[in-house]
Amino acid sequence: MTRTPILELRGIDKSFGAVQVLHDVALSAYAGEVTALVGDNGAGKSTLVKCIGGIHPIDAGDYLFEGRPVQVHSPRDAAELGVEIVYQDLALCDNLDIVQNMFLGREKRRGAFLDDSTMEEMAAATLKGLSVRTVKSLRQKVSSLSGGQRQTVAIAKAVLWNSKLVILDEPTAALGVAQTAQVLELVRRLADNGLAVVLISHNMNDVFAVSDRIAALYLGRMAAQVTTSDVTHAQVVELITSGRSGDLGLTTTANGAAA
Amino acid sequence: MKAGPSQEEIRQHNLGALLRHVHLGGPTSRADLATRMGLNRSTILALVNDLTAAGLVREELPQVTGRAGRPSLVVRPVATRAHVLALDVGVERLTAALIGLGGVFLDRRECAWSPERPQDPAEVADILAEYADDVLSAAPAGGSCVGVAVAVRGIVRHPDGLVSLTPNMGWKDVDLAAELSGRLHLDVPVPVLVANEANLGALAEHRRGGGRGSQNLIYLHGEIGIGAGIVVDGELLRGGRGYAGEIGHITVNPHRGRPCGCGAHGCLEAEAGERALLEAAGRDPRVTGAGAVRAVVTAADLGDVTARAALHRVGDWLGIGIGTLANLFNPDLIVFGGTLRDVYLGSAAQVRSRVNTSALFACREHLRLRVSELGGDAILIGAAELAFSELLARPLETLSPHAEEGAPIPRGSRRGQLAVNPLPLEPADHGNDPGHGPGVRAGLGLDR
Ligand SMILES: Nc1ncnc2c1ncn2[C@@H]1O[C@H](COP(=O)(O)OP(=O)(O)O)[C@@H](O)[C@H]1O
Numbered sequence: 001m002t003r004t005p006i007l008e009l010r011g012i013d014k015s016f017g018a019v020q021v022l023h024d025v026a027l028s029a030y031a032g033e034v035t036a037l038v039g040d041n042g043a044g045k046s047t048l049v050k051c052i053g054g055i056h057p058i059d060a061g062d063y064l065f066e067g068r069p070v071q072v073h074s075p076r077d078a079a080e081l082g083v084e085i086v087y088q089d090l091a092l093c094d095n096l097d098i099v100q101n102m103f104l105g106r107e108k109r110r111g112a113f114l115d116d117s118t119m120e121e122m123a124a125a126t127l128k129g130l131s132v133r134t135v136k137s138l139r140q141k142v143s144s145l146s147g148g149q150r151q152t153v154a155i156a157k158a159v160l161w162n163s164k165l166v167i168l169d170e171p172t173a174a175l176g177v178a179q180t181a182q183v184l185e186l187v188r189r190l191a192d193n194g195l196a197v198v199l200i201s202h203n204m205n206d207v208f209a210v211s212d213r214i215a216a217l218y219l220g221r222m223a224a225q226v227t228t229s230d231v232t233h234a235q236v237v238e239l240i241t242s243g244r245s246g247d248l249g250l251t252t253t254a255n256g257a258a259a
Numbered sequence: 260m261k262a263g264p265s266q267e268e269i270r271q272h273n274l275g276a277l278l279r280h281v282h283l284g285g286p287t288s289r290a291d292l293a294t295r296m297g298l299n300r301s302t303i304l305a306l307v308n309d310l311t312a313a314g315l316v317r318e319e320l321p322q323v324t325g326r327a328g329r330p331s332l333v334v335r336p337v338a339t340r341a342h343v344l345a346l347d348v349g350v351e352r353l354t355a356a357l358i359g360l361g362g363v364f365l366d367r368r369e370c371a372w373s374p375e376r377p378q379d380p381a382e383v384a385d386i387l388a389e390y391a392d393d394v395l396s397a398a399p400a401g402g403s404c405v406g407v408a409v410a411v412r413g414i415v416r417h418p419d420g421l422v423s424l425t426p427n428m429g430w431k432d433v434d435l436a437a438e439l440s441g442r443l444h445l446d447v448p449v450p451v452l453v454a455n456e457a458n459l460g461a462l463a464e465h466r467r468g469g470g471r472g473s474q475n476l477i478y479l480h481g482e483i484g485i486g487a488g489i490v491v492d493g494e495l496l497r498g499g500r501g502y503a504g505e506i507g508h509i510t511v512n513p514h515r516g517r518p519c520g521c522g523a524h525g526c527l528e529a530e531a532g533e534r535a536l537l538e539a540a541g542r543d544p545r546v547t548g549a550g551a552v553r554a555v556v557t558a559a560d561l562g563d564v565t566a567r568a569a570l571h572r573v574g575d576w577l578g579i580g581i582g583t584l585a586n587l588f589n590p591d592l593i594v595f596g597g598t599l600r601d602v603y604l605g606s607a608a609q610v611r612s613r614v615n616t617s618a619l620f621a622c623r624e625h626l627r628l629r630v631s632e633l634g635g636d637a638i639l640i641g642a643a644e645l646a647f648s649e650l651l652a653r654p655l656e657t658l659s660p661h662a663e664e665g666a667p668i669p670r671g672s673r674r675g676q677l678a679v680n681p682l683p684l685e686p687a688d689h690g691n692d693p694g695h696g697p698g699v700r701a702g703l704g705l706d707r
Pocket residue numbers: 016021039040041042043044045046047048
């Protein structure tokens with residue numbers, strides 16, 4: 001029984017000038033599942049995400065979406081496919097309110113002009129559908145929101161646009177325990193609603209609490225993709241720090257070039 | 260040889276099934292009800308008319324749809340027509356809530372309740388009855404109280420509802436239903452149902468929380484101790500006398516285990532309960548509760564190595580307990596409620612790792628571990644669901660003693676097909692139970 005992943009990457013290479021950051025990377029993300037992307041600082045997680053999002057062009061490799069090979073050359077291409085990314089350096093406009101942020105740059109997609117009250121209604125319905133109760137007013141400026149609320153709005157924006165794949169680059173890194181719990185619940189709900197979710201996190205408790213699969217990057221190589229019901233914390237830490245753990249992981253060390 | 264159901268029995272069954280659909284699923288169009296219940300549209304219309312006449316449902320235009328086109332009417336449960344009292348004897352607080360049809364919280368009263376206080380059942384009943392009076396007297400006009408259920412942190416005997424033991428309050432063989440029945444001022448007396456808190460949490464998550472759609476789930480509740488409500492094939496596991504699910508008292512550490520409130524050593528709750536966590540984290544183990552547990556999780560997040568080690572240790576024991584549950588019951592979902600919610604989020608890596616090394620691969624492969632969606636209200640929501648059982652089994656019969664308070668109750672039978680059983684965990688069939696009169700304690704665990 002094989003399911004077609006929403007996203008499938010194969011053999012992705014990416015260099016910045018003379019420095020190769022991604023080597024022959026494969027990654028799959030499935031509908032209804034959270035795939036945790038883990039790896040040390042500098043392993044290439046954010047770069048990989050930016051390749052998926054069309055910010056960086058890939059040098060080589062296949063990008064398949066719902067089983068079909070696609071070309072993604074710009075963020076617009078990614079958005080057209082249904083890929084929504086919440087970047088580490090969060091892209092919300094401080095001086096706009098929640099509704100304006102959720103609709104930013106998207107009006108054309110709907111064809112007709114959207115009036116304010118329709119937009120507010122849609123934003124409210126989206127937040128309600130995600131059981132988000134922490135935001136008081138939708139006309140609040142984003143600058144007045146807490147870190148957790150900003151993440152919530154960024155995630156809700158992804159849902160509003162009927163995305164198929166949502167990627168979150170360290171959404172809980174700057175949050176306290178209670179806010180992290182809320183964001184994790186939201187992440188889980190996205191997947192339970194049928195989306196494919198890729199979550200980047202350094203917190204192993206967060207990773208084990210919400211993920212179905214774990215993909216470990218080591219020095220720009222995909223060391224292993226495993227199911228969360230089949231690994232231990234110690235194994236994942238080994239994959240992150242040395243690229244292998246027992247039978248799992250890269251067959252030769254990164255210095256030996258071949259993976 | 261048993262005769263088939265009479266027309267009237269079919270009608271009562273279908274009325275109950277329809278009411279359950281909107282009670283749990285919210286406003287639904289008649290066309291959707293027909294599809295989901297496997298009945299034709301004219302039967303649905305007749306049932307909706309009967310329930311509308313009783314005031315239990317109302318047909319109206321849906322609220323914001325976001326979609327264009329002419330919206331069809333939806334059948335909505337009327338929260339103000341029928342309500343129940345959901346009572347909770349928690350470790351930290353006593354709560355009385357008035358919950359309307361559809362699961363709407365209409366009102367609630369609660370007070371902090373220190374575990375150090377003398378724990379006299381009569382005193383507890385006094386407070387709960389006073390709160391019950393408060394919320395009942397402020398209840399919506401025209402509403403009827405159709406059930407009462409109370410959650411206790413202890414084991415409850417089937418089928419009479421006797422509280423056999425509450426390890427942390429020191430109750431033994433307490434007839435809490437009788438204590439409460441004698442103190443409640445209900446216009447029409449209804450039975451007081453008593454149930455174990457984790458069983459009610461399981462019911463709540465199964466019907467209204469993350470367990471919707473799962474037929475095999477286990478709800479774990481942490482509150483000093485650790486309790487489990489186990490749903491197997493859509494039914495709550497009760498055991499011979501009603502005591503099944505005492506996961507907190509399985510032995511995980513027999514040789515050098517910590518002493519447990521039950522008298523044994525090395526029970527899961529002795530190793531993984533709040534006191535064990537607090538003590539391992541170097542805090543006062545007498546100051547238990549959600550705040551104390553959260554403080555440990557927060558400290559660990561901020562880098563406190565002792566707190567981290569404590570969560571690591573507790574997560575390990577929890578994983579051992581859960582691995583056992585996975586091997587025994589092969590659930591597809593385990594839900595963490597009460598203070599275990601925070602403990603799990605702070606130790607998920609350890610919990611999962613231990614489950615993954617102790618349970619058989621086949622038993623854990625599709626096991627999801629999740630925190631409670633209903634949070635702190637799970638137990639009250641479960642109590643309300645139990646208290647609504649009678650109304651949802653026989654809506655018009657249950658409401659008829661209350662008829663003078665609201666609309667007249669329609670009579671007369673109709674021809675009809677039998678509805679497809681909508682949901683698991685059907686309420687008890689007390690129809691021929693002579694002992695099921697007003698004021699009689701009943702319903703153990705989740706009496707079916
Ligand atoms: N725009 C860029 N130009 C040059 N080097 C880059 C650029 N972006 C990232 N890098 C380098 O690529 C490597 C991977 O970085 P990054 O993808 O941010 O890792 P991670 O997100 O896993 O911490 C690092 O060595 C980083 O310095």
